[in-house]
Amino acid sequence: MSEPIKTLCPYCGVGCGLEVSPPAQSGKATNRDSDGNPLWQVRGDRAHPSSKGKVCVKGGTVAESLDKNRLKYPMMRDSLDREFQRVSWDEALDKITQQMQQTIQTQGADGICMYGSGQFQTEDYYIAQKLLKGCLGTNNFDANSRLCMSSAVSGYIQSFGSDGPPSCYDDLELTDCAFLIGTNTAECHPIVYNRLRMHHKKNRKVKMIVVDPRQTKTAKDADLHLAIKPGTDMELLNGIAHLLLRWGELDTLFIDECTQGFGDFARIIQDYPPELVARRCGIRIDHLEEAARYWAESENVLSLWSMGVNQSSEGTAKVRTIINLHLMTGNIGRPGAGPFSLTGQPNAMGGREAGGLCHILPGYRVVKNADHRRELEQVWDLSPGSINPVPGRDAWSMITGLETGDVGVLWVAATNPAVSMPDLVRTKKALLRSPFTIVQDAYYPMETASFAHVVLPAAQWGEKTGTMTNSERVVTLCPQFRPAPGVAKPDWEIFAEVGRRLGFTKEFDFANSAEVYQEFVQLTKDRPCDMSGLSHGRLRQQGSIQWPCPLEEVEDVNGIALSCSTERNINSESEEAKGLFSNLFRNKDETPEPKRLYTDGRFNTADGRAKFSAFHAKGLAEPIDPSYPFVLTTGRLYEHWHTMTRTGRIDKIMKKQPRPFMEIHPRDAHKLGIEEGARVEVRSRRGLSTFPARITEAIVPGTVFVPMHWGALWTDDGEANLLTHPESCPISLEPELKACAVNLTPVRLENNHNSDREEFQSQLPSLSEKTMSVKR
Numbered sequence: 001m002s003e004p005i006k007t008l009c010p011y012c013g014v015g016c017g018l019e020v021s022p023p024a025q026s027g028k029a030t031n032r033d034s035d036g037n038p039l040w041q042v043r044g045d046r047a048h049p050s051s052k053g054k055v056c057v058k059g060g061t062v063a064e065s066l067d068k069n070r071l072k073y074p075m076m077r078d079s080l081d082r083e084f085q086r087v088s089w090d091e092a093l094d095k096i097t098q099q100m101q102q103t104i105q106t107q108g109a110d111g112i113c114m115y116g117s118g119q120f121q122t123e124d125y126y127i128a129q130k131l132l133k134g135c136l137g138t139n140n141f142d143a144n145s146r147l148c149m150s151s152a153v154s155g156y157i158q159s160f161g162s163d164g165p166p167s168c169y170d171d172l173e174l175t176d177c178a179f180l181i182g183t184n185t186a187e188c189h190p191i192v193y194n195r196l197r198m199h200h201k202k203n204r205k206v207k208m209i210v211v212d213p214r215q216t217k218t219a220k221d222a223d224l225h226l227a228i229k230p231g232t233d234m235e236l237l238n239g240i241a242h243l244l245l246r247w248g249e250l251d252t253l254f255i256d257e258c259t260q261g262f263g264d265f266a267r268i269i270q271d272y273p274p275e276l277v278a279r280r281c282g283i284r285i286d287h288l289e290e291a292a293r294y295w296a297e298s299e300n301v302l303s304l305w306s307m308g309v310n311q312s313s314e315g316t317a318k319v320r321t322i323i324n325l326h327l328m329t330g331n332i333g334r335p336g337a338g339p340f341s342l343t344g345q346p347n348a349m350g351g352r353e354a355g356g357l358c359h360i361l362p363g364y365r366v367v368k369n370a371d372h373r374r375e376l377e378q379v380w381d382l383s384p385g386s387i388n389p390v391p392g393r394d395a396w397s398m399i400t401g402l403e404t405g406d407v408g409v410l411w412v413a414a415t416n417p418a419v420s421m422p423d424l425v426r427t428k429k430a431l432l433r434s435p436f437t438i439v440q441d442a443y444y445p446m447e448t449a450s451f452a453h454v455v456l457p458a459a460q461w462g463e464k465t466g467t468m469t470n471s472e473r474v475v476t477l478c479p480q481f482r483p484a485p486g487v488a489k490p491d492w493e494i495f496a497e498v499g500r501r502l503g504f505t506k507e508f509d510f511a512n513s514a515e516v517y518q519e520f521v522q523l524t525k526d527r528p529c530d531m532s533g534l535s536h537g538r539l540r541q542q543g544s545i546q547w548p549c550p551l552e553e554v555e556d557v558n559g560i561a562l563s564c565s566t567e568r569n570i571n572s573e574s575e576e577a578k579g580l581f582s583n584l585f586r587n588k589d590e591t592p593e594p595k596r597l598y599t600d601g602r603f604n605t606a607d608g609r610a611k612f613s614a615f616h617a618k619g620l621a622e623p624i625d626p627s628y629p630f631v632l633t634t635g636r637l638y639e640h641w642h643t644m645t646r647t648g649r650i651d652k653i654m655k656k657q658p659r660p661f662m663e664i665h666p667r668d669a670h671k672l673g674i675e676e677g678a679r680v681e682v683r684s685r686r687g688l689s690t691f692p693a694r695i696t697e698a699i700v701p702g703t704v705f706v707p708m709h710w711g712a713l714w715t716d717d718g719e720a721n722l723l724t725h726p727e728s729c730p731i732s733l734e735p736e737l738k739a740c741a742v743n744l745t746p747v748r749l750e751n752n753h754n755s756d757r758e759e760f761q762s763q764l765p766s767l768s769e770k771t772m773s774v775k776r
């Protein structure tokens with residue numbers, strides 16, 4: 001039997017190591033998927049530092065999706081009401097190049113937009129940045145991380161001077177108190193959660209606080225579940241800070257020597273006394289006090305959060321206020337303590353490193369910084385001023401740009417905005433207006449392909465070689481282990497080929513992805529995310545490695561790769577920054593290691609100090625009112641992944657979660673005459689969907705929950721994002737996908753053919769039957 005191939009799970013940001021073996025093993029019958037295709041064997045990699053051999057149902061079944069409904073050939077059509085015709089790569093790329101040149105001539109480079117994905121490998125991300133931001137001079141590249149992690153990115157940048165989660169997974173087993181807010185970790189990041197749950201179970205003194213309007217699987221394990229009303233997170237966070245200040249539970253040495261701005265924050269939190277906070281949040285005062293007491297009495301507090309915090313019109317404010325709690329108590333930069341955002345996509349972190357959002361550039365640089373632009377222009381050999389100093393279009397403004405006619409070419413790769421964007425009626429109508437849309441994906445059909453003029457077949461996980469970075473900054477090489485189907489190509493190769501056809505021959509002269517990676521990591525040298533010591537060869541030889549990993553740290557006298565360093569990169573060389581922290585160098589006697597950032601109390605700001613923020617609570621962008629009296633919240637399920645492009649094709653998963661549903665509290669169900677399993681029309685100001693009711697006390701009265709996974713391919717009338725709105729955080733531009741106001745109407749048998757619903761559905765953009773049929 002051949003040695004299994006080590007790789008990374010392609011689903012979520014936990015980043016579990018996998019071992020993959022070929023379908024045919026000598027002496028054994030070949031396993032097959034439900035379509036009869038030979039099935040690759042997948043198991044957890046015990047040697048992987050992040051997951052230690054564990055996988056969840058998604059990772060364990062991922063191979064079953066590899067041969068289902070694959071897009072094998074490029075296809076084109078003149079207009080959306082025509083059928084696709086199979087074409088050659090040359091024909092497709094000629095058409096794309098011609099369309100891009102025409103758009104540049106008539107609208108400028110800013111008429112071109114690319115919407116990418118945390119499913120990309122870092123090499124895909126990097127080449128896309130070089131093409132758009134470097135060669136074409138438009139920053140109109142955004143990724144689905146905009147809907148996921150951009151609030152965490154802006155929170156880290158504003159508080160610490162740089163992106164990058166400061167903690168690591170070992171902290172899950174070293175903390176005395178885990179503070180989980182806006183994260184159903186048990187279902188959405190299950191392997192991370194298993195580590196925390198085991199630690200919590202074994203150590204009675206370890207506390208777990210869960211803040212969530214739903215009693216999720218995570219909340220059921222908590223010592224304290226704060227079922228706050230949706231949208232009151234800021235009150236709660238400021239309320240905890242108020243009590244810590246009132247009790248004098250502060251790390252004054254840390255505040256004095258390592259931070260700035262505490263005074264303004266201290267003034268703001270005066271306005272959040274416990275009586276007021278408890279009332280607004282809908283929780284008991286003693287529960288609020290208990291939460292604050294856990295913060296005060298614990299040696300090391302670890303905060304975990306994900307979409308419940310990020311997908312909010314106050315997303316950045318929430319992230320920064322979580323960080324405030326860590327700064328005021330000195331809970332950062334040491335084992336078991338720190339603010340830790342859990343990333344959604346498998347390589348959202350790699351995207352951040354490679355500059356994969358419209359306001360950032362490779363190597364944790366930002367578009368608005370003239371030095372950062374100049375550094376890249378020099379490395380990319382571009383004339384000064386080539387990189388546009390203005391951030392490009394974020395995901396939602398690509399949609400509005402289609403509405404106004406300012407977007408001439410929309411290129412969507414490895415993501416599915418016709419399901420995942422907010423306000424889907426508006427989104428789909430805008431997509432229908434697109435002059436030219438390219439959809440590049442591994443699967444067909446998928447919802448967004450219905451809006452494409454050209455579809456390009458992309459090689460996916462296991463069919464190309466590249467790297468991915470998980471939530472704790474661990475980089476793993478994901479080698480190709482099977483051929484891509486048909487003529488599918490890696491995303492980076494497609495971008496590079498278009499670049500060459502547009503005249504940038506030398507800029508995209510790469511023989512393979514290892515060369516791409518080599519160019520990219522050199523750009524991270526002396527940056528906070530320094531990976532200049534990494535290469536495909538080293539990762540293949542040594543396994544997964546955490547950054548920072550600077551070049552000079554990794555070679556001994558014989559040039560043999562050794563280990564990385566924790567030497568922090570600090571942007572400022574000011575005397576003040578150098579003179580600070582003499583009392584606070586926490587790790588001065590310890591062996592340097594890269595697990596945690598900011599172990600020396602020095603941050604990447606100009607003066608080396610972390611910044612407190614001072615935000616008042618604003619609440620939901622769309623509060624309830626008499627016409628729309630319920631808050632709808634959306635979320636993920638353990639079994640499914642995002643828009644089901646893979647998991648919808650795996651029988652085992654579809655048997656467990658075949659259709660969407662709506663959770664409602666018994667009190668509300670009784671009041672509205674809704675019975676278990678009965679269909680309920682859920683209507684917002686933007687749209688209408690229908691779900692069978694699941695009556696449960698696990699959700700607070702006044703709030704209903706629906707999963708976000710199902711798109712038009714998998715459900716006739718249960719799309720969650722037909723209801724949500726696009727109002728977003730003004731700093732991170734992340735939409736508030738987590739909450740909107742709705743009303744509920746039980747569907748009676750006699751009005752099953754409700755004329756309202758039929759009228760609404762008749763307004764939905766019609767999709768070609770030819771591009772939407774799928775074997776279910």
Ligand code: SF4
Pocket residue numbers: 009010011012013014015016051054055056057058059060189190191192
């Ligand atoms: Fe994959 Fe995430 Fe499950 Fe790990 S927890 S196996 S990375 S989906």
